[in-house]
Amino acid sequence: MAPFESSDQTIDGCSVDVAASSLSWVSPTGSDRQVDFKDIVGVVRNSDSSPGYRVLYLKSIPSEEENNESIIRLSKLDIVSLPAGLSPFLVDLPGHLRREEPVQVVISTRSGTGTAKAVFQDIVEPFLQYLGLEYRVYETQSAQTILELSRSHFLKNACAGIPQTILLLSGDGGLVDLVDVFYKSTKTLQVAPDIGLIPCGTGNAMASSIGLRSGPASGLRALLRGQPSSVPAFAASFSPGSQLVVDEGREHAPIDLQSDGSSLTIYGAVVASWGLHAALVADSDTAEYRKFGSERFKMAAKELLHPADGTSPHRFQGQISLTTVDQRTGEQSQQILKENEHMYVLATLVPRLEKDFLISPDTEPLGGQMRFLRFGPLSGDEAMRLMILAYQGGQHVHDELVTYQEVERVRIDFREDLERWRRVCIDGKIVAVDQGGWMELSKEPRHLLNIIKPCE
Numbered sequence: 092m093a094p095f096e097s098s099d100q101t102i103d104g105c106s107v108d109v110a111a112s113s114l115s116w117v118s119p120t121g122s123d124r125q126v127d128f129k130d131i132v133g134v135v136r137n138s139d140s141s142p143g144y145r146v147l148y149l150k151s152i153p154s155e156e157e158n159n160e161s162i163i164r165l166s167k168l169d170i171v172s173l174p175a176g177l178s179p180f181l182v183d184l185p186g187h188l189r190r191e192e193p194v195q196v197v198i199s200t201r202s203g204t205g206t207a208k209a210v211f212q213d214i215v216e217p218f219l220q221y222l223g224l225e226y227r228v229y230e231t232q233s234a235q236t237i238l239e240l241s242r243s244h245f246l247k248n249a250c251a252g253i254p255q256t257i258l259l260l261s262g263d264g265g266l267v268d269l270v271d272v273f274y275k276s277t278k279t280l281q282v283a284p285d286i287g288l289i290p291c292g293t294g295n296a297m298a299s300s301i302g303l304r305s306g307p308a309s310g311l312r313a314l315l316r317g318q319p320s321s322v323p324a325f326a327a328s329f330s331p332g333s334q335l336v337v338d339e340g341r342e343h344a345p346i347d348l349q350s351d352g353s354s355l356t357i358y359g360a361v362v363a364s365w366g367l368h369a370a371l372v373a374d375s376d377t378a379e380y381r382k383f384g385s386e387r388f389k390m391a392a393k394e395l396l397h398p399a400d401g402t403s404p405h406r407f408q409g410q411i412s413l414t415t416v417d418q419r420t421g422e423q424s425q426q427i428l429k430e431n432e433h434m435y436v437l438a439t440l441v442p443r444l445e446k447d448f449l450i451s452p453d454t455e456p457l458g459g460q461m462r463f464l465r466f467g468p469l470s471g472d473e474a475m476r477l478m479i480l481a482y483q484g485g486q487h488v489h490d491e492l493v494t495y496q497e498v499e500r501v502r503i504d505f506r507e508d509l510e511r512w513r514r515v516c517i518d519g520k521i522v523a524v525d526q527g528g529w530m531e532l533s534k535e536p537r538h539l540l541n542i543i544k545p546c547e
């Protein structure tokens with residue numbers, strides 16, 4: 092890391108109005124400037140050679156395009172002394188930003204509505220430059236890019252014992268690619284990478300779950316003030332013949348075998364689902380739907396809940412077994428659900444699947460508990476009512492129609508003829524289970540990656 096230069100436009104008089112939660116100063120050109128506290132990302136000390144402080148803040152700039160939307164950019168203000176009102180924002184650069192290795196930035200160009208590159212240019216790159224950090228940028232060229240980078244760079248560094256910080260400008264997809272590569276490796280890892288999330292995806296389940304709910308800027312604040320915490324993961328194993336569904340549902344691709352060739356396994360850190368959730372994620376993963384951001388999930392849900400041909404929503408057929416553990420005795424027990432028809436089935440390690448979609452309110456983020464949630468066939472309106480409750484602070488879990496419990500393992504034996512109803516979702520990836528096949532989910536005992544979690 093190079094010490095950053097303080098600019099020649101250092102201001103020696105700025106004032107803080109604590110009551111109004113704002114910072115004001117007069118710019119070198121004589122204009123009055125003001126920043127709201129909520130837009131301050133942090134304050135850092137300048138290097139010893141140029142004393143003073145640097146305030147990083149977000150500034151809204153009118154867009155040059157006709158849509159009247161404003162662009163958020165990161166700006167800096169260099170000040171000679173620190174007014175008392177700003178001291179709560181003062182931070183020392185954390186260890187994950189003081190590495191010999193440059194920060195490795197991954198821009199996933201197709202995440203969400205395709206804003207990751209602009210987010211990098213407008214706020215992430217200025218952040219790295221204003222802090223004098225060295226960085227290396229990788230832009231995705233295809234759905235394989237993050238998998239390839241993980242194998243060729245991130246895993247290699249981890250095995251060589253090189254501490255590294257990876258900044259992911261993506262949705263959950265970027266994280267799950269890293270998780271899958273790390274957990275499938277049979278190499279001995281010496282040091283877990285620290286991953287910073289800059290939410291740019293559609294659902295951003297992991298980012299929302301750990302508290303990054305106000306867009307990419309919340310990711311920057313976490314980078315400055317947060318702490319690495321290990322990411323719990325799960326393994327989803329599939330019966331032979333199961334395949335990934337790719338290219339907007341048009342193609343199939345093999346699931347990589349474990350490096351030891353033992354099973355078809357995908358590792359995840361967010362959610363494994365079957366039924367309505369998996370179907371709506373799969374159906375809405377098209378360029379056409381992606382334009383609508385997270386609305387795409389609701390749009391696809393409406394189509395599944397109220398099929399155009401006027402029929403009732405599909406009744407998903409299969410047998411579900413749950414393994415639970417008695418918290419007092421530690422004893423495990425297995426239970427086969429008596430219901431063989433389902434509508435919504437998922438197991439998750441996180442509380443939120445979207446910013447406001449609180450699917451598992453009892454789950455502590457990164458706490459390592461897996462929770463199972465299910466309801467059986469319902470009318471479209473009834474299912475929608477439960478979904479809306481999930482958006483209202485996770486109230487659906489109190490509804491008597493919903494099964495909600497902590498589990499160690501889940502097994503589903505699918506009894507569907509059509510592949511369309513045998514699609515499962517693993518952190519956004521879609522797997523078509525073979526006819527007569529099964530899926531088994533289990534918590535992973537290993538902790539191979541860290542996520543930078545904001546401090547409360």
Ligand SMILES: Nc1ncnc2c1ncn2[C@@H]1O[C@H](COP(=O)(O)OP(=O)(O)OP(=O)(O)O)[C@@H](O)[C@H]1O
Nearest residue numbers: 201202203231232233234262263264292293294295
């Ligand atoms: N240049 C590219 N060409 C093709 N696919 C890409 C490219 N860049 C990224 N992708 C793929 O696009 C998908 C983006 O997933 P990601 O999870 O980041 O966003 P999302 O699906 O919008 O968000 P979320 O998973 O949080 O709902 C990933 O599968 C990724 O591999």
